[in-house]
Amino acid sequence: MSIGHGPATAQPVARLINELARLPGIGTKTASRLAYHLLRTSREEAVSLAEAILDVKERVRLCSICFNTTEADPCAICSDPGRDGAICVVEEPLDVIALERTGQFRGRYHVLHGAVSPVEGIGPDRLKIRELIERVEKDPPHEVIIATNLDLPGEATATYLHRLLAPFGITVSRPASGLPAGGDLEYADEVTLGRALTGRRVL
Amino acid sequence: MSSSPPYAETESAVSRSSDRLYRCDAIVLARMDFGEADRILTLYSRQHGKLRVIAKGARRPLSRLGPHLEYFSHSRLMLARGRDLDVVTGAETVEAHLAIRDDLDAFGNASHMVEILARLTEDRQENAAVFDLLASSLHLLADGVDAFHVTRHYELALLTLLGYRPQLLHCIECRVALSQAPHPFSPAQGGFLCESCHGRAPATRLVGVDAQKYLRALDRGGLSATVRISIDSPLRDELEGIFGAYLRHIAERDLGSLRVLRELHDASSYNVR
Ligand SMILES: [Zn+2]
Ligand SMILES: [Zn+2]
Numbered sequence: 223m224s225i226g227h228g229p230a231t232a233q234p235v236a237r238l239i240n241e242l243a244r245l246p247g248i249g250t251k252t253a254s255r256l257a258y259h260l261l262r263t264s265r266e267e268a269v270s271l272a273e274a275i276l277d278v279k280e281r282v283r284l285c286s287i288c289f290n291t292t293e294a295d296p297c298a299i300c301s302d303p304g305r306d307g308a309i310c311v312v313e314e315p316l317d318v319i320a321l322e323r324t325g326q327f328r329g330r331y332h333v334l335h336g337a338v339s340p341v342e343g344i345g346p347d348r349l350k351i352r353e354l355i356e357r358v359e360k361d362p363p364h365e366v367i368i369a370t371n372l373d374l375p376g377e378a379t380a381t382y383l384h385r386l387l388a389p390f391g392i393t394v395s396r397p398a399s400g401l402p403a404g405g406d407l408e409y410a411d412e413v414t415l416g417r418a419l420t421g422r423r424v425l
Numbered sequence: 426m427s428s429s430p431p432y433a434e435t436e437s438a439v440s441r442s443s444d445r446l447y448r449c450d451a452i453v454l455a456r457m458d459f460g461e462a463d464r465i466l467t468l469y470s471r472q473h474g475k476l477r478v479i480a481k482g483a484r485r486p487l488s489r490l491g492p493h494l495e496y497f498s499h500s501r502l503m504l505a506r507g508r509d510l511d512v513v514t515g516a517e518t519v520e521a522h523l524a525i526r527d528d529l530d531a532f533g534n535a536s537h538m539v540e541i542l543a544r545l546t547e548d549r550q551e552n553a554a555v556f557d558l559l560a561s562s563l564h565l566l567a568d569g570v571d572a573f574h575v576t577r578h579y580e581l582a583l584l585t586l587l588g589y590r591p592q593l594l595h596c597i598e599c600r601v602a603l604s605q606a607p608h609p610f611s612p613a614q615g616g617f618l619c620e621s622c623h624g625r626a627p628a629t630r631l632v633g634v635d636a637q638k639y640l641r642a643l644d645r646g647g648l649s650a651t652v653r654i655s656i657d658s659p660l661r662d663e664l665e666g667i668f669g670a671y672l673r674h675i676a677e678r679d680l681g682s683l684r685v686l687r688e689l690h691d692a693s694s695y696n697v698r
Contacts (some may be wrong), residue, residue, distance in 0.1 A: 246460075247460045247461045292439050327681070338685065339536075340532070340533055340681060341681065341682060341688075342681065343681025343682075344681075345685035346685075346688050346689065373491075374497070374526050375496075378526060379527070381529055382529055382689065406462070406485070414450050
């Protein structure tokens with residue numbers, strides 16, 4: 223996808239604008255502003271940013287236990303002996319950060335990398351669901367908290383996981399709704415999220 | 426019905442001039458995250474057909490728009506004409522169809538319904554009957570009516586409303602009345618072929634007599650003619666297959682919901698190990 227910038231834009235700048243505009247949440251206008259900002263910064267700053275981007279691609283991978291993004295495998299949370307035997311299932315790595323901020327959860331996580339969304343063609347096979355079931359089979363937790371988003375794909379994923387986990391005879395719960403329906407978990411404030419976690423309901 | 430005030434307004438300052446604002450009844454067919462917390466939605470509206478609109482801040486938990494713009498929920502919207510996309514400025518839920526989210530079969534079938542509607546229609550081609558069909562079918566799913574029958578009825582009725590009604594009684598090629606025997610269904614032509622025409626066509630699967638009977642009953646008597654028919658799983662697969670092939674042919678692409686629905690049905694295979 224290329225956007226025409228007219229003869230007034232130098233080709234390398236146009237290329238940078240096009241690259242930036244591909245990022246989520248960035249339109250052409252913001253991309254142009256960022257590109258011209260980078261043009262004005264020092265060479266050191268530009269190199270540092272470029273290196274940080276490459277670093278993230280080269281050094282960050284998925285934890286083989288919880289599938290959160292990590293540098294070391296297993297990740298810091300999975301290898302922390304102070305964590306209890308509960309698993310909190312979330313859609314995205316950003317949700318782990320949001321839940322860790324609450325300080326209310328002392329167990330470990332499992333990142334699905336999405337939610338079941340038939341309209342978008344995303345079925346259970348595209349998510350880390352089989353991996354979750356295998357993890358539960360191998361090392362049964364005392365509780366699984368399903369903290370997927372409170373929108374329809376998140377709710378349907380919770381229903382589906384509950385059905386798969388039922389035969390294991392462990393407690394399966396869902397954060398209580400202090401959280402309004404329809405929203406993404408990562409945007410919830412810590413108080414609401416913390417309260418929702420402590421008051422979770424058993425499925 | 427939601428308890429929030431009607432037409433919860435967004436923070437964005439929208440000019441009040443009446444030519445920029447309009448109301449419609451709509452159901453969300455598809456959605457895409459956009460920007461920090463916005464959503465681009467594909468709607469099917471009763472007044473203007475299929476629309477693509479933007480809902481600003483809809484992904485934030487405290488968004489007053491978000492809960493009214495969920496998949497499958499029938500909402501009354503206030504829209505403002507925008508440069509690229511019209512902007513949702515107010516939303517009120519008419520029917521949330523909450524029961525669909527607790528039933529995976531209903532959820533998968535409702536997804537299939539909205540997906541094929543999105544694929545088979547063009548933007549801003551008004552068709553109130555299509556909206557009413559979708560709204561009533563979602564209502565039936567939420568009420569717990571057998572999702573298989575509701576969905577097959579929706580498919581046939583939608584195809585008919587959009588001008589793709591399949592030919593079920595006569596050979597699509599030579600118009601001769603079909604005999605009581607298995608016949609192939611041609612997705613490309615949109616109908617069954619008789620024995621003599623079949624010989625000249627490329628090899629297609631034969632559709633059994635029971636499946637043909639079901640389709641004719643559905644065509645003649647609608648859902649009330651089929652909802653009490655109990656059908657075994659091979660017949661289910663056969664009927665799903667005919668509609669799936671025909672819809673794929675018209676949409677000219679694969680249909681994601683049908684594939685995911687199958688994966689959801691296979692859920693039990695995870696446990697029996
Ligand atoms: Zn880990
Ligand atoms: Zn013929």
